[in-house]
Amino acid sequence: MFNQFFPDVVLSDLWRATYDTLYMTVISVILTFLIGTLLGLLLFLTSKGNLWENKVLYVIVAAFVNVFRSIPFIILIILLLPFTKVIVGTVLGADAALPALVIGAAPFYARMVEIALREIDKGVIEAAKSMGATTSSIIFKVLLPESMPALVSGITVTAIATVGFTAMAGFVGAGGLGDYAFLDGFQRDSVQVTFIATVVILIIVFIIQILGDSITKKIDKR
Numbered sequence: 001m002f003n004q005f006f007p008d009v010v011l012s013d014l015w016r017a018t019y020d021t022l023y024m025t026v027i028s029v030i031l032t033f034l035i036g037t038l039l040g041l042l043l044f045l046t047s048k049g050n051l052w053e054n055k056v057l058y059v060i061v062a063a064f065v066n067v068f069r070s071i072p073f074i075i076l077i078i079l080l081l082p083f084t085k086v087i088v089g090t091v092l093g094a095d096a097a098l099p100a101l102v103i104g105a106a107p108f109y110a111r112m113v114e115i116a117l118r119e120i121d122k123g124v125i126e127a128a129k130s131m132g133a134t135t136s137s138i139i140f141k142v143l144l145p146e147s148m149p150a151l152v153s154g155i156t157v158t159a160i161a162t163v164g165f166t167a168m169a170g171f172v173g174a175g176g177l178g179d180y181a182f183l184d185g186f187q188r189d190s191v192q193v194t195f196i197a198t199v200v201i202l203i204i205v206f207i208i209q210i211l212g213d214s215i216t217k218k219i220d221k222r
Contacts, residue, residue, distance in 0.1 A: 008192040010184075017180035018200055020094045024166045024176055025204070028101035029159045035106040036158070037151070039065060040113020041139065047114075051135055069107040073165050076104050077172050097166065097174035105162050112154035116147040149220040156212025160205050167201060177201050 039061060045051050046058040071079070077100040081091050084099045120143060128142050144151070170178025177197045185194035 006192045006196060008188075008190040009196050013180060013184065014196065014200070017175065017177045017197065018204075020174075021163070021166050021176035021178075021201070021204065024094050024097050024101060024169070024174070025159065025162050028098055028105060028162055028166075029155065031098070031102045032105040032109050032158060032162070033155050035102065036109030036155075037113050037144075039106060039110035040117065041143070043110060043114040044117040044143075045139075051138065065107040065110050067107075068103055069111065071104075073100070073104050074168050074171070076100055077169060077174075092173040094175045097169040097176075100169065101162060101165055104165055105158050108161065109154060109158045112158070113147075113151060116150035116154060117143055119150065120146045149216050152212060152216045152219065156208060156216070159208050159212070163201060163205055163208070 042052075042061045043058065043065065046054040046061065048055075068076070077097070080100045080103065084091050084096050087099055088096050090096050124142060124146060125138060128138050133141070166174070166176045167178030167181070170176045170180070171182055173179065177200055181194045181197035184190060185192075185197060
């Protein structure tokens with residue numbers, strides 16, 4: 001039935017492209033969550049009036065975040081090709097896209113983390129400090145739990161953006177649905193392939209949004 005309506009679409013190629021997109025998205029989102037949370041915590045904790053107030057460190061971390069957050073992703077991929085070659089050993093394939101995906105998404109998410117942490121009532125933090133809580137306790141028992149709904153919402157937005165990044169990565173040989181739509185669709189003048197690749201990307205985005213919204217509602221105690 002499917003082949004009757006879309007004869008240009010080879011299902012094995014579509015599944016492989018979908019797998020590559022999901023692989024790049026899942027791995028990069030996990031790494032982005034970890035690195036972005038760390039950067040966001042550093043931005044928050046080293047800012048004025050907070051636990052690790054340190055103007056120099058804050059400026060350094062903020063500069064890193066602002067620079068890599070501002071570079072268009074397609075340009076970032078090209079700039080990172082030498083770095084990718086050293087880290088991964090190749091500049092082609094799904095693995096080769098991961099460094100650029102993480103470096104492109106983590107700073108974006110770090111700012112969301114910082115914003116989420118700033119929304120926490122300072123009275124809660126002060127109460128924990130007055131009871132003798134250590135910095136690590138404040139981080140893991142106050143800051144992260146209190147901001148978790150916002151963090152999940154933020155990583156949902158970031159994951160959706162990452163799906164878009166994987167599509168762009170396809171233009172430089174990273175594989176995935178972007179590569180499939182470009183090589184098998186655009187270059188071969190097949191509207192069917194481009195359309196199906198777009199539909200699959202939209203389905204992935206909708207699933208991510210639904211999962212993110214569901215998790216946020218479950219953990220939001222307000």
